[in-house]
């Protein structure tokens with residue numbers, strides 16, 4: 001018999017609204033995350049471990065947790081009842097800085113300024129925060145990305161750099177550890193907040209980053225293939241960027257063969273084109289549910305587009321909550337981060353994708369609904385107001401979405417609204433992450 005939770009999860013999967021965050025597996029130990037045929041992590045039902053029980057309120061909690069069901073904008077007031085200023089593109093922000101890790105090795109290794117790595121290492125090693133959860137290459141198969149627990153600065157360094165591939169960061173216990181810190185994508189930050197809110201618990205300190213979306217795992221294979229790396233090469237290392245800003249996609253096998261290409265080429269030609277549907281209709285690429293968010297403070301050309309020329313990594317760093325502000329100020333005081341104030345409009349100006357996506361999203365959502373595709377509920381983002389400010393772009397985006405979804409439906413059968421059952425056959429699921 002299908003449980004109420006399975007029916008809820010099945011509806012999200014049927015609408016292709018799953019972000020692969022993994023939070024639903026926290027509600028039921030019988031759910032786990034598997035790569036599907038398209039190369040994205042999705043929940044599947046397997047055998048629950050002996051004695052494991054589904055949360056009694058699982059289905060109700062799911063509706064307040066899953067970013068495929070709903071996402072709320074960051075809070076308009078803080079815990080003390082004070083209004084939090086809201087930027088139309090960047091959401092609620094108490095203070096903003098241009099920032100980088102004080103340690104040159106961390107700054108070099110990080111995606112942009114290495115600020116998340118610096119914060120994670122300092123919180124774990126000096127502040128005694130535990131667990132600190134991040135993501136890193138799977139040591140056994142660096143093509144894949146896994147969740148890791150960071151206890152030292154060295155472990156934070158090993159987990160530095162953006163990984164443009166599926167990883168269910170909210171599936172681990174760190175997502176619900178009130179004493180810990182959690183680094184994850186904006187959808188995962190929202191799910192972590194939901195897990196705390198629906199159980200009356202305190203959320204971990206949530207660190208997030210600007211996010212253009214999760215590419216299929218197959219796109220990593222496509223970059224490697226384009227570089228001539230054999231598909232069975234036993235890799236010992238694979239990075240997507242970092243080690244410079246933006247750094248390179250770089251892989252190495254056990255025999256010392258190395259393959260590399262620029263960030264611009266790997267993201268532009270492969271990874272960025274393979275982003276899942278849910279990310280294309282995301283209202284929050286800027287991490288509104290986090291306490292602290294980092295992003296690239298790109299250098300731009302005269303039209304405002306990022307140039308991706310190599311340089312010393314520089315992050316935009318946003319404190320969104322009093323708890324996040326306190327953590328950043330203490331990290332600056334401790335000499336872990338170097339930071340100077342920055343105007344929010346300057347940050348938004350170098351993030352053309354985030355600006356455009358938010359401004360046209362209402363059109364896209366309408367186009368999707370008219371084409372018969374259910375979409376998640378988004379509250380507090382002011383999407384209609386933003387679309388009315390750029391009506392032609394929003395209508396164009398809506399029309400394009402409608403056409404693409406209608407033509408994709410032709411000749412396809414509707415997805416069943418059920419949670420697939422894990423068969424143990426890697427061919428059926430694409431293999432475990």
Ligand SMILES: Cc1cc2nc3c(=O)[nH]c(=O)nc-3n(C[C@H](O)[C@H](O)[C@H](O)COP(=O)(O)OP(=O)(O)OC[C@H]3O[C@@H](n4cnc5c(N)ncnc54)[C@H](O)[C@@H]3O)c2cc1C
Nearest residue numbers: 110111112113114115116117134135161163211212295296
């Ligand atoms: C999928 C994805 C999309 C992105 N899109 C944008 C964008 O649109 N605009 C922009 O400015 N920047 C984007 N970034 C880059 C991100 O903003 C930078 O990582 C950010 O500037 C932080 O830089 P940093 O040097 O402080 O990070 P680092 O010090 O390198 O730390 C990065 C942290 O993120 C964690 N992490 C890495 N990959 C993942 C992942 N896939 N899921 C969960 N956690 C992860 C790591 O464990 C590490 O703790 C994206 C990153 C990712 C992973």
Ligand code: SF4
Nearest residue numbers: 018019021022024066
């Ligand atoms: S978005 Fe997250 S919580 Fe929702 S179904 Fe997908 S993995 Fe589960």
